Amino acid sequence: MYEVWLLPTPTLLQGSGFRVLLLHRTRTSRRLGSSCSVEGKLNRSGITYMASSVPVKEESQQHLGCSVTGDSFIRHHLRKLSPYQPILPFEILSTRLGRKPEDIVKLDANENPYGPPPEVLEALGSMRFPYIYPDPESRSLRAALAEDSGIESEYILAGCGADELIDLIMRCVLDPGDKIVDCPPTFTMYEFDAAVNAALVIKVSRKSDFSLDVERIADVVEQERPKCIFLTSPNNPDGSIINDETLLKILALPVLVVLDEAYIEFSGIESRMSWVKKYENLIVLRTFSKRAGLAGLRVGYGAFPLSIIEYLWRAKQPYNVSVAAEISACAALKNPVYLENIKVALVQERERLFKLLREVPFLNPYPSYSNFILCEVTSGMDAKKLKEDLAKMAVMIRHYNNKELSGYVRVSVGKPEHTDALMECLKSLY
Numbered sequence: 001m002y003e004v005w006l007l008p009t010p011t012l013l014q015g016s017g018f019r020v021l022l023l024h025r026t027r028t029s030r031r032l033g034s035s036c037s038v039e040g041k042l043n044r045s046g047i048t049y050m051a052s053s054v055p056v057k058e059e060s061q062q063h064l065g066c067s068v069t070g071d072s073f074i075r076h077h078l079r080k081l082s083p084y085q086p087i088l089p090f091e092i093l094s095t096r097l098g099r100k101p102e103d104i105v106k107l108d109a110n111e112n113p114y115g116p117p118p119e120v121l122e123a124l125g126s127m128r129f130p131y132i133y134p135d136p137e138s139r140s141l142r143a144a145l146a147e148d149s150g151i152e153s154e155y156i157l158a159g160c161g162a163d164e165l166i167d168l169i170m171r172c173v174l175d176p177g178d179k180i181v182d183c184p185p186t187f188t189m190y191e192f193d194a195a196v197n198a199a200l201v202i203k204v205s206r207k208s209d210f211s212l213d214v215e216r217i218a219d220v221v222e223q224e225r226p227k228c229i230f231l232t233s234p235n236n237p238d239g240s241i242i243n244d245e246t247l248l249k250i251l252a253l254p255v256l257v258v259l260d261e262a263y264i265e266f267s268g269i270e271s272r273m274s275w276v277k278k279y280e281n282l283i284v285l286r287t288f289s290k291r292a293g294l295a296g297l298r299v300g301y302g303a304f305p306l307s308i309i310e311y312l313w314r315a316k317q318p319y320n321v322s323v324a325a326e327i328s329a330c331a332a333l334k335n336p337v338y339l340e341n342i343k344v345a346l347v348q349e350r351e352r353l354f355k356l357l358r359e360v361p362f363l364n365p366y367p368s369y370s371n372f373i374l375c376e377v378t379s380g381m382d383a384k385k386l387k388e389d390l391a392k393m394a395v396m397i398r399h400y401n402n403k404e405l406s407g408y409v410r411v412s413v414g415k416p417e418h419t420d421a422l423m424e425c426l427k428s429l430y
Contacts, residue, residue: 077176077198084192087398099394105421107412108396110236110263110372112293114342114415117335120294120328127327134326136318141326144333145301149273155303157312158321158329162262162287162300163189166230169258169283170197172308172315173227181220181229183212185237185404187260190230202226205404210238210366214249221253228256234263237398237410239368241267251279258283263370265291265343266350273303280305290371291339292332297322299329346371350413353422357411360426362386371413383407386429393425 071079087109090101097104106113138158146153159165166189174180176198182190183204194201202224204216217229229250233242242259251257261284264271273284285302289295299321304312332339354373357365362381366374377383387399387409398410411422 075198078196081195084189085401093396097391097394103394105395105414105418107414107418107422108398108410109295110290110370110412111295112290112342112346112371113418114345115293116328117292117332117338119331119335120292123327123331124324127324130323132323133319134321134323136320138321138326141299141301141321141329144330148333148336149271149303151274151277151303154306155273155276155309156301157304157309157316158299158301158326159316160300160320160322160325161289161298162260162285162302163193164298164320165285165300165302166190166258166260167193167196168312168316169228170194170199172311173256174199179224179226181217181224181226181255183217183229183231185210185400185402186230186232187236187262188402199227206235210235210240212242212246212250214246217250218253221255226255228258229253230258230260232260232262234267234368234370236263236370237372237400237405237408238366238374239263239370239372240366241269241369247272251282254281256281256283258285260285262287263290265339266347266371267369268347269369276303276305280307283308288329288332291343292329293342294325294328294332297325297328299325346413349416349419352416353411353413353419356419356423361430363409363426372410373413374408374410376408381429383409389429390422390425393428395422395425397422 088096090104090106093099093104093106094101139153141158142153142156145156145158149156157165159168170180170193174194174197177200179200179202180190180194181204182194182201183206184191185206191201202220204213204220207213212231220226221229231242231247231250233247234240235242247257247259257279259272259282261271261273264286271284271286272282273286276282276284283302283304285300287301288297288299350368350371350373354365354367357363357373357375362377362379364376364378366376368374377386383406384399387397390397398412400406400408400410413419414422
């Protein structure tokens with residue numbers, strides 16, 4: 001049997017796959033069947049767990065103690081989720097290719113090949129309290145970021161990479177079934193996290209030059225009423241930027257704008273972090289992965305309107321930025337000269353790489369404001385095979401399986417010697 005407890009006031013509990021109405025004062029019961037039963041029990045707070053009052057799939061009813069399988073406990077929408085496809089790390093590549101990690105030219109993940117400032121390794125080597133939980137508010141890091149960015153620390157929230165903040169924003173903003181706007185081709189984590197959070201994704205494809213279709217975005221916002229739109233500037237994978245005029249048009253729409261500036265340092269334009277003080281519907285995300293070479297330590301941060309950041313503080317994990325990550329990020333910010341020199345070196349190498357790629361007869365590179373270059377693969381050459389052929393020579397570049405980019409490859413900017421190795425291997429193919 002299951003019991004429906006009738007409480008002092010009517011209450012509606014609702015969630016994925018169930019809806020329960022709690023009434024008051026008396027109670028009723030109904031027999032489920034002879035083989036399985038569930039009883040609702042009133043706890044001290046007056047709340048009861050009870051059987052669903054709407055139909056659920058038979059596989060979910062296995063919870064009643066008949067023949068339970070582990071996946072029957074998993075939320076239904078997650079059973080259909082395709083896993084995110086990350087780039088393979090050095091250790092795995094080394095094993096697969098049969099080469100030492102230092103012999104691999106890794107130009108597939110937009111990492112900073114110069115690594116962090118020397119102060120980072122020194123700080124990690126002298127870390128005093130790794131056995132103590134980190135500061136849940138990352139106060140030292142946020143103070144350093146405030147000085148670095150010019151925006152007060154109360155507007156700043158740090159995370160375990162910007163990826164954590166993307167997911168945190170969605171968890172705080174989106175109810176199951178809410179909609180977001182995505183503008184492919186772009187960073188696929190937005191679509192992935194939306195799926196994890198049971199949100200719907202409305203895709204407004206970019207134009208042939210990878211610029212945003214602002215008119216179409218405005219139409220979709222008016223017709224579909226999405227909660228938020230995710231934008232990247234410079235955009236991954238093509239390296240295009242969003243100018244002020246375009247961003248202001250989108251900010252005028254009734255939608256939360258999440259602007260991902262993971263690659264802003266290479267663009268020559270200023271960050272819009274300070275804009276969150278003026279625009280209540282703007283969030284700006286940044287990272288230490290590209291600028292400071294800390295991809296392996298996972299440190300991201302964002303600027304938020306005060307009316308929004310309050311709720312992210314409530315919902316975030318308490319110790320989300322590790323002691324090692326915070327120490328490293330603070331140490332990196334203490335050497336702005338190093339960070340500037342590395343940025344200049346990568347921008348100069350980007351321009352050299354672009355000119356060399358234009359000379360390859362089967363590649364059409366796009367101008368980029370980031371630390372990577374997107375290339376259309378032409379002249380009958382297969383993009384996936386090109387990636388595989390270079391991998392056999394221990395040169396790793398990025399190829400995409402999605403429809404929009406199946407005929408493209410993306411090349412990260414490395415050191416001059418990495419560019420030389422890439423070009424030597426490309427020349428062997430024509």
